[in-house]
Amino acid sequence: MSKKRPAASIASLEREIAKLKKENAELRGEDPKKKPRVGRNAKEAYVTCLLLGQEYPFSFEMDDFGANSTDELHASFRENLRDGKEIEFTLKGGKKVEANLRVWSLGIAVRREEDRTKLLSVPALWRTTLALLHVDDDVGSAAEAQLRPLAARNRPWQAIRSCADASAWPCALELLERWRSRADLRLGTWTYSSTIVACGRGDQWQHSMAVLSRMEEVRLSADLIAMSATISSCAAAAQWQRALRYLVELPQAKLEADAMTYHAVTSALVKLEKIPGMGGWKGESLELAMKLLEQMSSASMANESWKTRDETCAKEVTYSRVIHLTVSREDDEDKADKFGSPGQAEGQRPVWATDQRNGQRIEVTPTYSVAVHGRRAVAAALGASSPRLRPLGAATLLLAASRRAPLRRPSASRTAGTAVLGSASSSAPPGLVEALAQAGLGGTAASEAALRHVAERRAEELVEHLEEVVGEGKLLDAGWLQMGKEEIRKKLAEIFTGYLLEIHQIVQVSDVFNDLSVPCRTWRRPWADALVAAHHARQLWAPHLAVAQDFSQLNALGLGCIVLDGMVPPQLAADAHAELEQMAQDGKLSDFSQSTCNPGSRHLWLRFAGPGSDGDGLVPPALATLGDALAGLPGALEERAREVQLSSPRLRIVPNLMAATYGPGSHYVPHKDMYSGGSCGFENTGMLTILCYLNPHWRPGDGGELRVFNTLREAPASPGPGRRVPELLQITADHSESTTTTSHGEAFVDVEPLLGRIVIFRSREVWHGIQPSKAPRRWAVTLWVLADGQPE
Ligand SMILES: O=C(O)CCC(=O)C(=O)O
Numbered sequence: 001m002s003k004k005r006p007a008a009s010i011a012s013l014e015r016e017i018a019k020l021k022k023e024n025a026e027l028r029g030e031d032p033k034k035k036p037r038v039g040r041n042a043k044e045a046y047v048t049c050l051l052l053g054q055e056y057p058f059s060f061e062m063d064d065f066g067a068n069s070t071d072e073l074h075a076s077f078r079e080n081l082r083d084g085k086e087i088e089f090t091l092k093g094g095k096k097v098e099a100n101l102r103v104w105s106l107g108i109a110v111r112r113e114e115d116r117t118k119l120l121s122v123p124a125l126w127r128t129t130l131a132l133l134h135v136d137d138d139v140g141s142a143a144e145a146q147l148r149p150l151a152a153r154n155r156p157w158q159a160i161r162s163c164a165d166a167s168a169w170p171c172a173l174e175l176l177e178r179w180r181s182r183a184d185l186r187l188g189t190w191t192y193s194s195t196i197v198a199c200g201r202g203d204q205w206q207h208s209m210a211v212l213s214r215m216e217e218v219r220l221s222a223d224l225i226a227m228s229a230t231i232s233s234c235a236a237a238a239q240w241q242r243a244l245r246y247l248v249e250l251p252q253a254k255l256e257a258d259a260m261t262y263h264a265v266t267s268a269l270v271k272l273e274k275i276p277g278m279g280g281w282k283g284e285s286l287e288l289a290m291k292l293l294e295q296m297s298s299a300s301m302a303n304e305s306w307k308t309r310d311e312t313c314a315k316e317v318t319y320s321r322v323i324h325l326t327v328s329r330e331d332d333e334d335k336a337d338k339f340g341s342p343g344q345a346e347g348q349r350p351v352w353a354t355d356q357r358n359g360q361r362i363e364v365t366p367t368y369s370v371a372v373h374g375r376r377a378v379a380a381a382l383g384a385s386s387p388r389l390r391p392l393g394a395a396t397l398l399l400a401a402s403r404r405a406p407l408r409r410p411s412a413s414r415t416a417g418t419a420v421l422g423s424a425s426s427s428a429p430p431g432l433v434e435a436l437a438q439a440g441l442g443g444t445a446a447s448e449a450a451l452r453h454v455a456e457r458r459a460e461e462l463v464e465h466l467e468e469v470v471g472e473g474k475l476l477d478a479g480w481l482q483m484g485k486e487e488i489r490k491k492l493a494e495i496f497t498g499y500l501l502e503i504h505q506i507v508q509v510s511d512v513f514n515d516l517s518v519p520c521r522t523w524r525r526p527w528a529d530a531l532v533a534a535h536h537a538r539q540l541w542a543p544h545l546a547v548a549q550d551f552s553q554l555n556a557l558g559l560g561c562i563v564l565d566g567m568v569p570p571q572l573a574a575d576a577h578a579e580l581e582q583m584a585q586d587g588k589l590s591d592f593s594q595s596t597c598n599p600g601s602r603h604l605w606l607r608f609a610g611p612g613s614d615g616d617g618l619v620p621p622a623l624a625t626l627g628d629a630l631a632g633l634p635g636a637l638e639e640r641a642r643e644v645q646l647s648s649p650r651l652r653i654v655p656n657l658m659a660a661t662y663g664p665g666s667h668y669v670p671h672k673d674m675y676s677g678g679s680c681g682f683e684n685t686g687m688l689t690i691l692c693y694l695n696p697h698w699r700p701g702d703g704g705e706l707r708v709f710n711t712l713r714e715a716p717a718s719p720g721p722g723r724r725v726p727e728l729l730q731i732t733a734d735h736s737e738s739t740t741t742t743s744h745g746e747a748f749v750d751v752e753p754l755l756g757r758i759v760i761f762r763s764r765e766v767w768h769g770i771q772p773s774k775a776p777r778r779w780a781v782t783l784w785v786l787a788d789g790q791p792e
């Protein structure tokens with residue numbers, strides 16, 4: 001962040017702006033039709049120059065900058081801004097202007113606002129003020145005072161929106177922080193969403209994630225803007241695994257990804273190849289993007305999402321970007337032509353299937369949607385890659401073209417979002433099909449209608465045996481008895497239907513993960529089996545039952561965190577360390593992280609197994625051996641838990657280590673590795689973090705300790721069956737940990753990053769950070785473990 005103090009003070013800015021407003025008002029008073037005397041360019045110049053500390057008036061025109069429109073000018077500024085450059089413009093008259101691009105961008109933002117409001121409006125003043133808040137900490141408080149009128153009208157989101165528009169994410173965060181504690185302000189979903197948008201635009205994906213989790217803490221439910229912005233932030237920063245996870249979790253938040261959300265993820269995947277350290281994914285990332293596009297085309301859509309989409313499209317004229325496909329899987333191409341043709345009423349032909357349980361014919365017409373530009377991005381990338389993939393690129397492009405059809409609405413009478421569960425379950429996480437069978441789905445093809453049927457039936461069954469399920473200590477609390485039987489039946493059916501539909505949607509997207517990951521039970525290693533004991537499984541999954549064994553401080557916090565020492569052969573650890581140093585010297589590390597969450601850290605990916613890694617020698621031998629061994633830990637933990645009859649989730653691993661290094665001064669602020677709401681039992685997302693430290697020379701005083709914070713659990717706030725739904729449905733798969741909040745800063749334990757030390761913790765629960773490192777390079781490798789979504 002630049003620390004330059006702008007030449008203009010707030011007072012002089014205000015004076016100037018007041019003067020301008022007065023002039024304009026006077027002019028209008030004489031003749032309402034008369035244009036303000038201060039023309040567009042002059043005003044733009046005025047604001048810009050004011051911010052730059054240049055003298056006013058200073059006349060220049062748009063084409064002085066080689067731009068034909070303000071938009072063009074703005075676009076080029078934004079582009080430069082991203083690179084963090086300060087650049088010099090030479091104006092027509094030969095005069096040179098040194099521009100702080102952030103400030104330029106603000107100037108243009110102000111200009112845009114004027115355009116909208118026809119007068120130098122109050123929001124413009126806010127934005128100008130924000131520039132000061134951003135540029136110089138000293139004037140931050142004064143600037144905040146300027147924003148108070150807005151806050152007083154209880155529209156803090158507008159101020160934060162302005163920050164987002166002005167590419168001023170630190171301001172957005174700062175305002176959110178300042179206002180969070182104020183009793184007189186009510187911060188709502190929009191305020192948080194706008195902050196996330198601001199962080200996303202500033203490439204601050206970690207901040208986006210943290211703000212999203214704050215929403216959870218204050219019990220605000222995330223809207224599509226918040227979730228999409230978080231997904232886009234992660235995706236834009238090549239954090240594609242995180243982006244994918246959020247994508248999977250959308251249905252739990254009762255949200256549905258739109259074309260833009262998918263586009264964010266697919267385009268991130270497409271870009272992976274160009275990112276240092278991600279070369280191991282070459283080719284595969286493209287295939288994954290292709291799969292995701294397929295996923296997208298099979299994602300069902302609810303009426304509400306059509307409405308939202310229509311509204312969005314109408315606002316932004318993005319109809320042309322969205323294709324509405326009404327085809328079934330088998331003869332996709334053929335129907336795309338037929339139904340894509342203009343003039344066809346409603347554009348859909350129903351597809352029928354037979355419900356095998358009752359012989360009833362049910363409509364299963366899938367409503368497909370794809371974003372053309374998503375396919376285009378993939379096609380372009382495929383075209384530019386290996387000859388083997390080029391034809392695939394051409395085919396994708398053709399597909400995109402053939403699917404371009406006028407956007408049509410599904411008829412109001414049709415139940416939207418129907419798809420065949422049978423085909424979804426063939427690609428479901430292993431075991432899910434069994435779990436659904438438990439719920440009475442029996443593995444037959446099931447549509448939304450069939451799911452409703454199951455939900456209704458289960459609700460009826462329960463109502464028949466109310467005394468067994470309702471009451472003290474039973475699945476439903478006694479409060480339910482105050483309702484009549486019919487009312488209970490209806491309510492339960494409604495809850496169950498929602499739940500099953502969520503699962504159904506998750507199944508469709510979680511497929512993507514399964515292609516990248518393997519079940520832990522197929523990755524057993526004698527080393528890991530020998531070292532993992534039952535008490536480790538207890539420490540993780542039932543810390544309240546565990547007796548302190550190794551790192552008793554951590555255990556005392558009851559966090560679900562294990563520290564294992566002396567288990568990695570010292571020579572292997574030392575060799576792995578040497579290999580990392582060598583890779584660092586060979587320039588294999590990513591750029592320094594610009595994020596304020598872990599500034600200055602660098603990383604690289606080590607794909608030690610799986611397709612694409614065989615014999616390619618990309619991962620040096622000691623690291624490959626270490627990765628292979630560490631990946632045996634979740635399988636061993638799963639087995640021990642089973643032996644002692646501890647309920648624990650099934651796990652999957654991605655055979656992929658992330659090595660990260662922290663140099664002097666770099667640190668990692670408190671965070672969780674997985675932020676997640678959700679109450680659905682079939683999340684296929686991050687569950688465990690396994691770290692192994694590789695620092696042969698670490699000494700006390702070197703810093704870089706892993707700081708693990710006390711974590712508080714709270715009971716779910718919402719009344720109703722909540723987490724008992726899976727049990728009520730006789731599916732016992734719920735291992736989600738959605739009810740954690742934090743109070744970091746109170747109790748914590750510091751864990752030194754000693755050579756060969758292994759730390760395992762629950763990614764969704766444990767708040768942790770890295771203390772500032774003083775050593776030249778503090779190394780850790782991380783393995784992320786996902787949930788398999790099936791009960792033991
Ligand atoms: O290296 C460590 O100790 C922790 C790293 C971490 O928290 C992360 O990468 O998410």
Ligand SMILES: [Fe+2]
Nearest residue numbers: 671672673768
């Ligand atoms: Fe972490």
